[in-house]
Amino acid sequence: MKKLNKYKSQIYFHLIVNSLVGVFITFSSYYHLPLNYISDYSIYFIHFIILQFTVYGFLYLLSINKYLFYLTFPVLFFIYALFSYWVYVQDISISYSIVQPVIESKLDIALDLITTPFIIYSLIALLIIIYILKLYRNLRVDQLKSPLLILALIAIATFYGLNKHGIGNLKWRMPYNLTYGFIEYFNKPIVHYKKVNTNIVNKENDINIVFVLGESVRAKNLGINGYSRNTTPQLKKINNLISFPNVYTPLTYTGISVPQILSNKSIYKEQNSSNLFSIYSILNKVNFTTSWIGNQTPEKSYSFFIDENDNIEFIDQFHDVFSFQKKLDEEMLPFLESKIKNGTKNFITLHMIGSHWWYEARYSKKYRKYTPVIDSKHIPALSNEQIINSYDNTILYLDNFLNNVIHKIKKSKSKTILIYLSDHGEILGENGKWLHAQGDDASTNPAMFIWYSDSFKQTYPEKIKNLQLNASKQITTDFFFHSILDLIEIQNFNYEKSQSIFEIVKN
Ligand SMILES: [Zn+2]
Structure with a gap:
């Protein structure tokens, strides 16, 4: 009986700690989910319980050694709770791209974030820490010999097991997303890209190139490509536009497709570290003014390319694909206007949030032409029709966005070319699959x-x-790098002219 009482106090301690971590940290990742049906709420509630159970495992390990616990728990709880505050209040995205600015930002930016509610929240977090430490001090159990240890090991195994099989995406939620963000930040990247030699020159100096890097837009759903819905009414009316409906890439998520597009890495070859060049390093070498205007927070795999640009503008840097309050792509337009004004030899990249899930956050009401639209984040609760309607509305928005871009760059009388390329396509129910990051025709x-x-x-x-x-030919996203170099007539640098869409491509 005495023994049972002992475990009772231990169970009580872990229940309290996990509830508090759940409220102050873990639940922040669920708070903004757009859910609409009782079934969705129950599924995400179970998801939350499983996630918190895995967190229990790690907390238990931390609590075995008292020195370890006293040293690390207060610091970790405080840091994670502060990040969670911004997730609760502003639905910010937690990943490498937030860890980097937080660690590297100047003090004045940090001071801007300090508001009265934030201070109150921080003080409450400190009180909670004191309370947990007090409970811990009264805990008189050898945690290494407790049956709860077995449960903790099961919890940790559950975390790694689910992650290994890609189930539940626990890594995308607090506290794991922040942990992985820190790990990525402190693991320095291996630089694969070479410096360009000094003798390269180019012959075409009187040109502007605008590269619109799209997101999750499949060729099939564009009206200009013969889709049954007229999703591109404005592009249809524009002269001097040629669509390429048969582009192929096996790289179906942003983190791997973008570095390939922006370099001479082929989709067919494994990363060959000896001969990779970034497109921007070459453009900079021949004195193009390179500008990056992005409505996505950079991932580590391609932030290196962005940093090479002469000018960098981020729209809404702290919201990304996992936020539901993200700014629309049109916010990039004023920046484009100011960049194109500087004569010629501009290479401007517009990186869109495009048609990335959750589609309803990607367009304004004006473009809600196809209804009913999605009203829950839980895909199984939605009909195919709802998902496709919302997706097609994002294409209507894209149509208007690109129409605006073209009208803006048209004003400059110089030789100007725009290349729109989505980073990959999107699956809309084909073979029972949805979204991307998995292979399929779409x-x-x-x-x-x-x-x-x-x-x-x-x-x-x-x-x-x-x-x-x-x-109409089958081409791969390899075309991009070689076509740009061909277009600006690079000399003294080896590239594959045969891949250039400005030459006759063999098929
Ligand atoms: Zn993408």
């Missing part, structure tokens, strides 16, 4: 098209003819 077929100005057309009739000839 996820490997990103949308792509070219628009060129009248003066470009007059200067390069041959190139236009080749673009038209190549449009």
Whole structure:
């Protein structure tokens, strides 16, 4: 009986600690989920309980040694609770891309974040820490010999087991996403990209290139590619536009597709560290002004490319694909306008949030043409029709966005070309699958098209003819790097002219 009482106090301690960690940290990742049906709530409630159970395992291990616990628990709880505050209040995305600015930001930016509610919250977190430490001090159990240890090991095994099989995406939620963000930050990247040598030059100096890097847009759902719905009414009316509906990439998520597009890495080859070059390093070498305007927070796999740009503008840096209050892509337009004004030899990249799930957060009400739309984040609760409607509304928004971009760059009378390429496609129910990061005809077929100005057309009739000839061919996203170098006529640097869409591509 005495023994049971002993375990009772231990059970009580872990229940209290886990409830408090649950409220102050873990639950923040669930708070903003758009859910609509009782079944969704129950599924996410179970998800939360399982996640907190795995957290219990790690907390238990931490609590075995009293020195370890006294030293690490207060610090960890405080840091994680402060991050969670911003997740609760502003639905910020927790990943490497938030850890980096938080660690590297200047003090004045940090001071901006300090508000009265934030101070009150921090004080409450401190009181909670004192309370937990007090409970811990009264705990008189050898935790190494308790049956609760076995339960803790099961909890940890559950975490690794689920992660290994990609079940439940526990890594995307607090406290794991922050932990992985820290780990990624402190693991320095292996740089695969070489410096370009000094003798390279280019011949075409009187040109502007605008590269719109899209997100999760599949070629199939564009009206200009023959989709049954007219999702691109404005692009349809634009002259000098050539769509390439048969682009292929096997790389179906942002983190791996973007570094490939922005370098001479081939989709077919494993990363070959001896001969990889970033497109921006070459453009910078021949004195293009490179600008990155991004509505996605950079991931570690491609933040290196962004940093190479002469000008960098981020829209809404602390919200990303896992936030539900993200700013729309149109916020990038004023930045584009200011960059294109600087004459020629501009290379401007617009990195869109595009058509990334959750679709309802990607467009404004005006474009809600197809209804009913999605009303829950839980895909099994939705009909195919709802998901496709919401997705197609994001394409209507894209149509308007690109129309605005083209009208803005048209104003400059110089030779200008726009390349739109989505980083990958999206699966909409084919073979029972949804979204991306998995292979399928639709996820490997990103949308792509070219628009060129009248003066470009007059200067390069041959190139236009080749673009038209190549449009229906099967090409891969390898085209991008080689086409740009071909277009600006790079000398003294080896690239594959045969991959350029401005030449005749063999098929
Ligand atoms: Zn993507």
